[in-house]
Amino acid sequence: MDIYAVRLDRAYEKHKEEYDAKALEVLRSGSYICGRELAGFEEAFASYLGVSHCVGVNSGLDALRITFRVLGLGPGDEVLVQGNTFIAGFMGISDCGATPVAVEPDAYYGIDPADLEKKITSRTRAVLATHLFGMMTPMEPIVSLCEKHGLLLVEDCAQAHGASERGKKAGSFGYASCFSFYPTKNLGGFGDGGAIVTNDASFAEKCRIFRNNGSEKKYCNAVVGVNSRLDELQAGLLRIRLKYLDEMNAERSALAARYTNEIRNPLLRLPGIRPDVYNVWHQYVVRCRERDALQRYLHENGVHTLIHYPIPAHLSEAYAYLGLQPGSLPVTEALSDTVLSLPIYNEMSFEEQSYVIGLLNAFAPDGRGGEAGNRR
Numbered sequence: 001m002d003i004y005a006v007r008l009d010r011a012y013e014k015h016k017e018e019y020d021a022k023a024l025e026v027l028r029s030g031s032y033i034c035g036r037e038l039a040g041f042e043e044a045f046a047s048y049l050g051v052s053h054c055v056g057v058n059s060g061l062d063a064l065r066i067t068f069r070v071l072g073l074g075p076g077d078e079v080l081v082q083g084n085t086f087i088a089g090f091m092g093i094s095d096c097g098a099t100p101v102a103v104e105p106d107a108y109y110g111i112d113p114a115d116l117e118k119k120i121t122s123r124t125r126a127v128l129a130t131h132l133f134g135m136m137t138p139m140e141p142i143v144s145l146c147e148k149h150g151l152l153l154v155e156d157c158a159q160a161h162g163a164s165e166r167g168k169k170a171g172s173f174g175y176a177s178c179f180s181f182y183p184t185k186n187l188g189g190f191g192d193g194g195a196i197v198t199n200d201a202s203f204a205e206k207c208r209i210f211r212n213n214g215s216e217k218k219y220c221n222a223v224v225g226v227n228s229r230l231d232e233l234q235a236g237l238l239r240i241r242l243k244y245l246d247e248m249n250a251e252r253s254a255l256a257a258r259y260t261n262e263i264r265n266p267l268l269r270l271p272g273i274r275p276d277v278y279n280v281w282h283q284y285v286v287r288c289r290e291r292d293a294l295q296r297y298l299h300e301n302g303v304h305t306l307i308h309y310p311i312p313a314h315l316s317e318a319y320a321y322l323g324l325q326p327g328s329l330p331v332t333e334a335l336s337d338t339v340l341s342l343p344i345y346n347e348m349s350f351e352e353q354s355y356v357i358g359l360l361n362a363f364a365p366d367g368r369g370g371e372a373g374n375r376r
């Protein structure tokens with residue numbers, strides 16, 4: 001049996017008629033940029049999240065870049081960001097000239113609030129809190145640290161559409177929050193896309209102008225902006241997908257619960273679940289000291305997995321200029337060496353998941369492992 005880490009075709013097939021009809025409708029409309037599909041999607045997504053404004057852009061990275069630029073951050077400013085995040089978090093910060101300052105993650109792949117507080121300096125202006133793998137980062141302590149130290153809170157929700165803490169959705173805690181609609185995301189489009197959401201009307205308007213070549217009125221350019229608009233085709237298709245987001249997240253949750261209940265190999269450490277949160281399982285990430293052997297073994301048996309992320313951003317070539325050496329973020333670096341993302345996608349069949357679980361429970365690189373207890 002061949003099982004991919006992610007499959008996108010099945011979720012499309014499930015509502016193919018609706019997607020096909022919308023694509024044709026947009027193609028035939030003659031309106032492709034900043035039309036009624038974008039306005040409709042922005043309104044629907046803001047309302048889904050419980051925020052006032054949504055500004056559709058070209059990608060999650062652009063959402064971050066535009067956010068920090070419009071916030072007015074620049075050289076000399078520091079933004080705290082968790083070290084184990086996708087590198088776009090760092091890039092969104094450094095694009096305006098600010099410095100990303102890496103914070104260690106906690107046991108749930110979110111920000112460690114204690115390390116966050118230790119890293120606040122007189123130059124810290126903001127915190128970028130990422131809900132990695134669809135798992136809520138601990139918002140309560142982060143919100144209060146931001147209030148205590150007068151820091152702007154930005155959320156990176158690229159992997160967490162629909163996740164919540166105590167019923168409040170990811171994206172509704174921050175001053176501004178950034179989303180990606182890259183096809184593999186929980187709310188994935190059929191190409192690139194992203195959005196910024198906020199409750200501040202004036203900030204939203206500035207982002208709207210910035211994404212449109214810095215222009216509010218055609219050929220009247222107020223600021224040096226960028227061209228980063230969510231196009232009509234993506235916006236129209238995302239409006240359809242948004243209707244199914246809760247159902248799709250519930251399906252992912254059921255797949256995650258089954259992994260949690262049925263993986264019994266003591267060599268694997270399963271993801272812990274923080275109380276009072278609804279995680280949306282963008283990834284199901286296990287940890288294993290023999291990670292590379294595990295990945296090889298699964299691959300030899302037709303199961304494809306991913307590593308999020310093999311090189312932490314602070315040790316990447318791109319951020320060598322930060323001058324951080326191996327060992328500077330031991331928790332983050334240990335995760336890079338041990339994490340493995342198991343296949344999880346909408347419409348994954350019971351048999352496919354049984355096959356993966358069977359292989360995981362039988363994994364024993366040197367005679368250890370097998371069906372013993374479940375070590376969390």
Ligand SMILES: Cc1ncc(COP(=O)(O)O)c(C=O)c1O
Nearest residue numbers: 059060061086088158180181182
């Ligand atoms: C946590 C996180 N932030 C930002 C991004 C950037 O999104 P995009 O790929 O749409 O630029 C991603 C996408 O992979 C992500 O996972």
